[in-house]
Amino acid sequence: MFKHASKAIHGMAFFFILLSSQMAWSAPDAIAGKAKAQVCAACHGEQGVSSMAGTPHLAAQPQLSIFYQLLQFRDQRRLGGGMEAIAATLSEQDMRDIAAHYASQPAPPPHTGGDASKIARGQQIAQQQYCSSCHGAQLQGQKHVPRLSGQSSEYFVTQLRNLRSGARADMDGTMASAARSLTDEEIEAMAVYARSLP
């Protein structure tokens, strides 16, 4: 009996050591991230839903996608919104934590109403352009690829235009290539479609 119990305790201890050594792997901490995200909340909203037109919603974005964009801003490979200066003050752990906080928030509410034919047109363009290949079937994002569903349409339009012109460099050229042939009307329609998605 004793033997068994001590074995079990050994096993437990081993498990906890293993767990904590995994944790030391600077796992992103959403709780810590909430406090650290106060600097973000002024524009992006406390829950990651921005009330400022043109500022992206961060709620329910994949953790890695927020983290990678913060890295891009810090290294000035992406510019805009004063984010370079803010990202420069953050450690990578801060970035991971902030990203985890926003990733854990409920998705931004989909935009209701709107021009149904424009939404349908946007969906059609998005299908033609294979957006879901990387952004997911509901454009919900995955891994380092951002969520587009429920996103601010102003932000969506600005970013796609910047990717098309090269003003915003994307990580591996995929978006530059995807955006190259899009017209303003197509971008606008996709933005309206994306913001309507839950």
Place this chain on the structure above:
Amino acid sequence: MKLQRFTRQVQNVALTMGLTLSGFAIAQAPAAPPASAIPPTWAQGRTADQVALNLVPHPPGMTALPVSDIPTDKLKVPAGFKVELWASGMPNARSMVQSPSGTLFVGTRFPGNVYAVVEKDGKREVKTIAKGLHRPNGVVFKDGALYVAELSRIIRYDNIEANLDNPPAPVVVFDALPKDEAHGWKFMKLSPDGNYLYFQIGTPANITVQPVTHAVIVRLNLKTNILETVAHGVRNSVGMDFHPITKELWFTNNGRDWVNDELPNDTLHRITAKRMNFGYPFCHQGDLLDIDFGKGRSCDEFDKPVLKIGPHVAALGMRFYTGKQFPAEYKHNIFIAEHGSWNRTKKTGFDVVRVALDAKGNVTKKEVFVSGWIQGDDFWGRPADVHVMKDGSMLVSDDVAGAIFRISHSK
């Protein structure tokens, strides 16, 4: 580009027709889905059934793990060998080259950095010597200068070692290269006579009939600045080295995606003649006709690989073992860094393999040499390149951990 424009035109025509016809098609079934644009490179060639597999490329390594978080003890090497963390703090560390005086230069794909690792007062120091370059994956050292292969140009930093803290502006050596992002980052190697830079121009898609400028290995004559094609039909090689005795070029090649879990293999090749063609896009691994483009062709038209390395392993950096530290049986073996698969339901690769050859250059053995980057389905790092040091030990770069490991042997 051209293909895209063409598709776009077709699409526009289709759209116009659609608009014209839609007036008539009143009580008919919903229209067929509109003609499509080009999918992202990685998804190109994927069938409708394969969409459900949910396979997507891994996020690129963008950061460096802190030393305390690098699980070096997970790396396994054969008995008698030792593995240690040699340098860290280099986001996306990939291709390596060393100067005669010992400075190690390291290229990257994503952050646009080039690093130098120097030993000073018995301590190792990492310096970021270039930032903001466009996919500076290839590095070569010659006559005191560092040559860097960016996506579409070759640049040179003269007298680099005396200026590591304040590198000079680079000189553009050659910039008449394609600008395709897909398979556009380069592995670069100096020829044994020092006269040529060898590098690849990969195919601009997963599977396509590429322009004659692509899916090739080329060499740049450093005296005349003339570019020549060395081999055709090479989908994308991200590792090459010259045989220490025959001086023939050997290289790794990454096979196409979206056939199935077991096919095709990544391959190891050897250039024994001029104008060799290794089959892309018509024939893969020397004996597998392409499911899309192989019709009416035969693999007999093409040159064969020396070895099928494994499916989807992502065979990248390779070197002949030219050191004396490892046991005699390792002499002139080939080490290959397998970056690891994404286009496979069960992950494979994520290791360094060793390939032994007989005197004629035939493969006699292939076995895993370093493993442990992956536990179950989770990987913490990905080996990208290997490098043999002057003392005979070997370095392995890891572009996810942002680190370099050293493997040594003691009798």
